[in-house]
Amino acid sequence: MAFLSVSAKEKIHIEELKQLLYENAIGDKLSTDQTMVTNICHVEALQRTKAALDSVSEGLVNPVTSDFLAMDIKQALHYLGEITGQVTTDDLLENIFRKFCIGK
Structure with a gap:
């Protein structure tokens, strides 16, 4: 140093x-050719997106019904929506209240 x-x-x-x-x-x-994510909320949303997409991949390898695949895809889109702003403030507030039990 x-x-x-x-x-x-x-x-x-x-x-x-x-x-x-x-x-x-x-x-x-x-x-x-790399992307750096500096917002911890975005990192967590990307991790949850990956987990949901991993579930989709697993469902394609070990066939599950299309309903389960659709739920995992919808979940991945929801997490990406947290980053892009497609998720509403009410959704974010509900998430905060659910995680931290604020006001109870």
């Missing part, structure tokens, strides 16, 4: 600090 003297007041080595932070945090780990 490098040593760098910095002064926010005098604005000394601020750009160097930014560069050093970037190199230590990301460096060459990020490429243009």
Whole structure:
């Protein structure tokens, strides 16, 4: 790790600090063919989407009725809707109340 003297007041080595932070945090780990998700709610929604789509894949390999496949697909679309804004505020509030028992 490098040593760098910095002064926010005098604005000394601020750009160097930014560069050093970037190199230590990301460096060459990020490429243009990858996507970085920085919002924890979006990460969780993507994880739930993947789980729902995994259920769809499993249902195609070990055949289940189309009703079950449709439910899993609808669930995946719902989770993607949380990211794109297609899920209403009421849906989000219901989710918050259900998870955290606010107001009980």
